[in-house]
Each structure stands twice: as C-alpha cells, then as structure tokens.
C-alpha cells in the first residue's frame with residue numbers, strides 16, 4: 001500500500017495550494033485550517049493535504065492513516081477525518097471513504113453560521129424580515145395579516161430602531177416592527193435584537209411613571225450623579 005501513497009513533496013505542494021484556496025474560498029466563512037507551514041506538522045494538515053491531493057476523488061481513511069503513520073509517527077492509527085466537518089470543511093463520502101470539495105464550506109457550516117449571524121448577515125430589509133419570520137420582532141404580528149388588536153388593519157413591517165440615539169440607517173440598529181409597535185414605542189425605548197425593551201431612551205416613560213417610581217429613579221440618579 002505504502003508505495004502508492006503520494007510523496008512528501010507532492011503533499012507539501014498540495015498543502016500550499018490548499019492554503020491559498022482556503023484563503024480565497026473558505027476563510028471568508030471562517031473555516032478553520034491549521035496554521036502550519038509544513039503539512040506534516042499536525043494530523044489535520046496531513047488529512048487535508050491528502051484529501052486535497054486526491055481532489056474530488058474518494059480517499060479511503062486507511063490511506064490517510066498510512067500517510068499519518070509514515071509522516072508523523074506517533075499519531076493514532078485510527079484518524080477521525082470526519083471531524084473536519086465540524087470545522088467547516090466540505091467532506092462527503094461514506095463507508096470509510098472521504099472526498100473534499102475545497103471550494104466551498106460544508107452546507108451544515110453555512111447553515112449554522114447563518115443561524116448565528118442571521119440578523120447581521122441579512123443583505124436587505126427583506127432578508128432581515130425573513131430572519132424574524134416576517135413578523136414584528138416585538139409583538140410577533142405577521143406581516144400582511146390583519147391584527148386582531150387593531151380591527152382590520154393589515155400589519156406592515158417597518159424599520160424599527162433598536163436604539164433611537166444611534167444612526168437610523170445602521171444595519172445593526174434595525175429590527176422589523178409592525179406599525180403599531182413602531183408608533184407606540186416612539187423613540188422612548190431601546191430594544192434588544194429580540195425586539196424586547198431593555199432601556200429607556202428618553203424621559204417620556206419616566207414622566208408617565210408614578211410619583212413613587214419617579215422618586216425611586218430620582219434617588220438612584222442622585223446616588224450616581226450626586
């Protein structure tokens with residue numbers, strides 16, 4: 001078997017080429033790659049170099065294990081190549097065979113990344129609304145349907161500003177809000193990205209509060225500002 005393995009210089013060449021491809025196609029997706037110059041420095045860099053050397057062909061995991069044994073003695077016999085998937089590499093194959101598509105991250109990785117960064121990943125208001133299920137971030141009213149609280153008025157989602165003090169056109173300052181929430185909260189509150197109020201943004205809510213609450217606020221402010 002060993003005589004059919006790629007040579008060290010072939011693998012080093014593959015490793016250098018893969019690093020370049022990673023930088024162009026996968027780094028933008030934060031797919032992880034070992035930061036080593038020589039392919040044989042880590043188990044993962046060996047796996048990747050071998051997978052890339054065989055391009056989109058299927059490689060049996062024993063071939064990868066054989067290269068590991070040859071080039072980095074001391075590594076476990078059974079190399080868990082599939083773990084690369086967790087780091088975003090687009091690996092496919094079954095029955096002990098693997099093949100690598102080096103030009104795109106794994107679909108699971110992209111989905112997970114979108115889920116994590118979905119709000120800020122939205123390219124425009126349509127996508128942002130989609131992230132919120134085309135519903136008001138604050139009350140959950142669905143766009144295009146009548147809102148029972150307001151008779152027959154059809155819900156229209158508007159650009160709600162999470163923090164009225166921040167620039168209105170800042171992407172990370174926008175949440176979709178129905179016209180009712182947008183109007184009701186005016187510029188009195190700061191919202192989190194779940195559409196929940198978490199701070200006051202103006203004196204209105206304090207002015208409307210009971211004397212008791214106002215006194216509480218007054219005392220707290222006195223302790224802060226003297």
Ligand SMILES: [Zn+2]
Nearest residue numbers: 136139178181
């Ligand atoms: Zn609403």
